[in-house]
Amino acid sequence: MLRIAALLSLLFLLFLTGLGPIIWGDDALAIDTAALAQGASAAHPMGTDGLGRDVLARIMVASRLTVGLALLTTAIAVAGGLVLGGLPAVLGPRAGRLINGFVGLVVAFPGLLIALVLAVVFGSGGTAAALAIGVASIPSFARLTQTLAASVAGRDFIAAARVLGVGRVRMLYRHILPNIAEPLVVQATLGAGGALLAFAALSFLGLGVQSPGYDWGVLLNEGLNRVYINPAAALGPGLAVVLAGLAFNVMGEYAAQAFGGRSRVIRTRGRSSRPAPGPALRVRDLTVRYGDAVPVKGVSFEVVPGERVGIVGESGSGKSLTALAVSGLVEPPGQVSGDIEAAETAMVFQDPMTSLNPALRIATQLAEVATTHEGMSRRAARSLAVTRLTDVHIAQAARVVRQYPHELSGGMRQRAMIAMGLMGTPRLIIADEPTTALDVTVQKQILDLLREVSTTTGAAIVLVSHDLAVVGQLCSRVLVMYAGVIVEDLPVSRLTAEPDAGDGPAHPYTRALLAAVPDLTADRSRPLATIPGRMPSPLDVTGGCPFAPRCPRADSRCHAETPAFDGAVACWHPHTTEHVLKEESR
Amino acid sequence: MPDMPRHPWAHYLLRRATRFLISMALLVTATFAMVHAIPGDPVRAALGATASPELVAAKTHELGLDLPVWQQYARYLAALFSGELGASMTSGLPVAQTIADRLPYTSLLAAVALAVVMLVAVPLGMAMAAVTRGGRGRVGELLFTGVAGFLAVVPEFLLAVCLVALFAMGLEWLPVADVTGSMGPEFYILPALALAIGPAAALARIVRVEGLQVLASDYVRTARAKRLPARVVHLRHALPNLLTSALTIGGLLVSGLVAGSVLVENVFAWPGLGTALVEAIRAKDFPVVQGVVLIYGSAVLLVNFGVDLLLGRLDPRSVIGES
Numbered sequence: 001m002l003r004i005a006a007l008l009s010l011l012f013l014l015f016l017t018g019l020g021p022i023i024w025g026d027d028a029l030a031i032d033t034a035a036l037a038q039g040a041s042a043a044h045p046m047g048t049d050g051l052g053r054d055v056l057a058r059i060m061v062a063s064r065l066t067v068g069l070a071l072l073t074t075a076i077a078v079a080g081g082l083v084l085g086g087l088p089a090v091l092g093p094r095a096g097r098l099i100n101g102f103v104g105l106v107v108a109f110p111g112l113l114i115a116l117v118l119a120v121v122f123g124s125g126g127t128a129a130a131l132a133i134g135v136a137s138i139p140s141f142a143r144l145t146q147t148l149a150a151s152v153a154g155r156d157f158i159a160a161a162r163v164l165g166v167g168r169v170r171m172l173y174r175h176i177l178p179n180i181a182e183p184l185v186v187q188a189t190l191g192a193g194g195a196l197l198a199f200a201a202l203s204f205l206g207l208g209v210q211s212p213g214y215d216w217g218v219l220l221n222e223g224l225n226r227v228y229i230n231p232a233a234a235l236g237p238g239l240a241v242v243l244a245g246l247a248f249n250v251m252g253e254y255a256a257q258a259f260g261g262r263s264r265v266i267r268t269r270g271r272s273s274r275p276a277p278g279p280a281l282r283v284r285d286l287t288v289r290y291g292d293a294v295p296v297k298g299v300s301f302e303v304v305p306g307e308r309v310g311i312v313g314e315s316g317s318g319k320s321l322t323a324l325a326v327s328g329l330v331e332p333p334g335q336v337s338g339d340i341e342a343a344e345t346a347m348v349f350q351d352p353m354t355s356l357n358p359a360l361r362i363a364t365q366l367a368e369v370a371t372t373h374e375g376m377s378r379r380a381a382r383s384l385a386v387t388r389l390t391d392v393h394i395a396q397a398a399r400v401v402r403q404y405p406h407e408l409s410g411g412m413r414q415r416a417m418i419a420m421g422l423m424g425t426p427r428l429i430i431a432d433e434p435t436t437a438l439d440v441t442v443q444k445q446i447l448d449l450l451r452e453v454s455t456t457t458g459a460a461i462v463l464v465s466h467d468l469a470v471v472g473q474l475c476s477r478v479l480v481m482y483a484g485v486i487v488e489d490l491p492v493s494r495l496t497a498e499p500d501a502g503d504g505p506a507h508p509y510t511r512a513l514l515a516a517v518p519d520l521t522a523d524r525s526r527p528l529a530t531i532p533g534r535m536p537s538p539l540d541v542t543g544g545c546p547f548a549p550r551c552p553r554a555d556s557r558c559h560a561e562t563p564a565f566d567g568a569v570a571c572w573h574p575h576t577t578e579h580v581l582k583e584e585s586r
Numbered sequence: 587m588p589d590m591p592r593h594p595w596a597h598y599l600l601r602r603a604t605r606f607l608i609s610m611a612l613l614v615t616a617t618f619a620m621v622h623a624i625p626g627d628p629v630r631a632a633l634g635a636t637a638s639p640e641l642v643a644a645k646t647h648e649l650g651l652d653l654p655v656w657q658q659y660a661r662y663l664a665a666l667f668s669g670e671l672g673a674s675m676t677s678g679l680p681v682a683q684t685i686a687d688r689l690p691y692t693s694l695l696a697a698v699a700l701a702v703v704m705l706v707a708v709p710l711g712m713a714m715a716a717v718t719r720g721g722r723g724r725v726g727e728l729l730f731t732g733v734a735g736f737l738a739v740v741p742e743f744l745l746a747v748c749l750v751a752l753f754a755m756g757l758e759w760l761p762v763a764d765v766t767g768s769m770g771p772e773f774y775i776l777p778a779l780a781l782a783i784g785p786a787a788a789l790a791r792i793v794r795v796e797g798l799q800v801l802a803s804d805y806v807r808t809a810r811a812k813r814l815p816a817r818v819v820h821l822r823h824a825l826p827n828l829l830t831s832a833l834t835i836g837g838l839l840v841s842g843l844v845a846g847s848v849l850v851e852n853v854f855a856w857p858g859l860g861t862a863l864v865e866a867i868r869a870k871d872f873p874v875v876q877g878v879v880l881i882y883g884s885a886v887l888l889v890n891f892g893v894d895l896l897l898g899r900l901d902p903r904s905v906i907g908e909s
Contacts (some may be wrong), residue, residue, distance in 0.1 A: 108609060109883060110882075112845035113841075113844065113879065113883065117617070117866075117875070118868060120624065120875055121620055121624055121865055200741070204852075205848075206865070207868065224747055224750075224853065235748065245740075245741075249739055327811055331719070347807075350587060354803065355805055356808065357805040357826065359826035359827050359830075360826065368814060368818065371877035373812075373813065507815070
């Protein structure tokens with residue numbers, strides 16, 4: 001759609017500028033003394049000007065000069081901007097800071113104001129105005145170049161090039177400019193539209209193209225003088241300016257989309273239900289779909305009060321989405337189906353840096369839970385907040401509540417998140433990778449805190465993690481997810497048990513997952529164990545066991561029939577069965 | 587991590603004030619340099635080819651343009667600090683007088699327009715963000731982005747022309763300013779609309795996009811996880827995080843408004859600074875240009891400074907940060 005619009009825009013501009021003067025050139029000059037300054041008529045659709053020349057023809061002819069001057073202006077702006085914006089990268093940090101500072105100061109002034117001042121210097125006329133507007137737009141292009149260059153400068157390949165001793169100039173044109181070319185092209189196209197408008201403005205003010213030459217701005221000015229007699233003479237050039245400006249914008253948008261590779265997700269309706277509690281959590285046949293992709297495919301499990309359950313799996317196994325769906329936080333286009341019965345829930349998210357509102361004090365964010373749900377007064381809620389922060393072992397809680405999230409450390413913020421969950425009376429705490437963003441010593445403290453909270457309040461915990469060690473420390477029971485389904489449900493003791501002793505995990509995937517965890521006894525001379533192959537994507541429709549392609553124990557049945565989850569394991573050839581079979585065959 | 591200053595707010599204030607002063611110095615120097623950058627003899631250019639050489643020489647001497655540049659600069663600075671902006675080359679009227687006469691019209695117009703922009707754009711953008719969050723309301727989204735996108739690219743002077751053609755000529759509902767009569771509130775409607783529609787559309791689009799981002803952020807998810815009513819989620823958790831960007835953009839819009847007002851004033855023959863500036867540029871009447879540009883420039887800088895201070899209050903993170 002945008003592609004067609006962009007193509008049409010390009011054709012429109014090419015047609016006007018290429019053929020406009022050829023087709024309408026004579027009409028634009030023909031002086032019709034019988035029809036001076038007339039309104040719109042069949043012979044002159046937009047009327048005539050003071051010398052009886054056809055306004056429409058003049059608009060068409062003026063397009064070449066107008067668009068040409070806009071492109072010239074853009075070229076000046078882009079060239080100047082590249083030089084000024086690229087200089088800091090070439091000259092080094094000290095001179096660079098000076099230039100950046102200067103650009104930063106100049107960019108604060110409105111471009112048109114700078115252009116007007118420059119018009120005093122350069123004088124009036126087409127080229128002078130192009131120079132004035134072009135130079136006036138240099139700072140904003142320089143700013144863009146510099147920002148983009150800075151964003152690229154932090155990337156690994158630049159660091160690598162620097163290590164290799166690539167010089168600054170070479171770095172700029174070999175490594176930096178090619179990587180920022182796309183956004184620059186987009187901005188230049190959009191900038192051409194802006195230049196066109198600015199030029200029209202300057203000409204309109206009588207500071208751009210001078211008579212007898214004319215561009216759309218001049219025609220607009222002439223038209224406005226006679227707007228009482230013939231509005232079309234003013235609206236016509238105005239329309240031309242807007243259309244051409246839009247054409248540049250559409251092309252810029254298309255360039256941005258083509259470069260950015262944006263895609264849109266198909267929208268479906270979705271709703272999550274949350275009826276009253278029975279157990280802490282009961283999930284039946286939970287499915288989450290995003291269009292054709294089904295990242296969670298019919299998950300069922302139960303969590304009793306006070307129980308601490310871990311959900312583990314590789315990235316993309318659907319464990320986090322399961323947690324989000326349980327707390328009703330899957331947003332459209334995600335679509336949730338199935339039965340979820342959850343007791344009052346508190347969430348602890350992965351990244352405490354972004355999960356707290358940066359603009360609100362800790363006190364506000366904690367207290368509002370109690371004021372909203374428990375109908376507590378603000379003062380009472382505030383003192384409860386202090387108590388809860390103390391409960392999660394935050395020292396000087398009275399001071400901390402007055403602070404903003406950015407003033408706290410990562411561990412403190414995660415504690416504050418947990419305290420926030422405790423402001424109500426949660427019977428279930430869902431913690432989605434709560435320790436992943438924290439360092440190891442803080443991890444342990446947070447896990448200890450979660451365990452303590454669970455024992456003192458009786459709240460059940462569902463811990464989502466890819467880290468078996470974290471799950472082992474906190475949970476008593478583990479759900480193993482693979483490709484959107486639960487493949488095994490086992491007590492944590494079986495996870496840590498010696499697999500060969502016969503009471504290790506039953507599912508080959510769980511065993512493979514365990515084998516991939518390095519420990520202190522791992523032979524460091526050998527590569528780390530991995531699970532060969534990759535997990536099927538949520539888009540794949542799998543017949544048979546989803547793990548079969550990667551499973552050492554898979555046979556033809558595994559590839560053909562999907563094993564049902566029997567409450568403990570979903571596998572045709574679980575390890576325990578084999579163990580029992582061996583016993584029997586003996 | 588750099589050392590945290592003991593009083594981050596005072597530190598921030600100092601940094602912003604320094605920046606403001608340097609920008610002012612840049613502005614003053616640029617207006618001074620403008621006269622010297624005019625090719626040929628600026629006095630001759632201003633007085634025209636017919637002026638006698640004696641007159642040009644006398645005027646040049648009067649303006650001090652025959653002095654060494656550094657002395658001229660010193661004179662210029664001294665004059666500025668005593669509020670002296672010189673006199674028009676064409677009319678001989680003091681520039682300060684011209685500005686005092688015309689500034690109220692321009693600033694009132696800009697203030698009305700800015701108020702319209704803010705009052706329309708922020709609620710509209712926020713509402714559209716809430717409605718179109720996560721790909722809902724596709725028709726509304728298309729309609730909004732289409733219309734707002736179109737209005738945002740139509741330059742204000744074209745809007746002004748259209749408004750004149752439609753409401754003043756066609757329907758004859760509203761008057762167009764005339765310099766002779768006194769200006770009642772009804773005279774402000776069309777110019778203020780012409781100035782406000784574009785920026786309002788642009789700001790509403792930005793607020794919507796920012797709003798979508800804020801509504802998708804982890805902390806809004808946290809707020810939803812707390813089962814807060816939608817009103818609290820939007821007004822308490824989303825809006826303050828939105829206001830910072832809306833204010834930043836709003837500050838930029840003010841500079842746009844300044845530029846736009848020059849054009850709109852010319853369409854409506856508004857007795858403001860914009861018409862004076864354009865007349866002066868055409869006549870190469872550089873003392874007037876200098877004075878008006880100084881006013882416009884310092885207005886923009888003042889607004890930016892004010893926005894910075896407000897931002898520091900609204901978003902506590904902006905006080906620290908940046909080295």
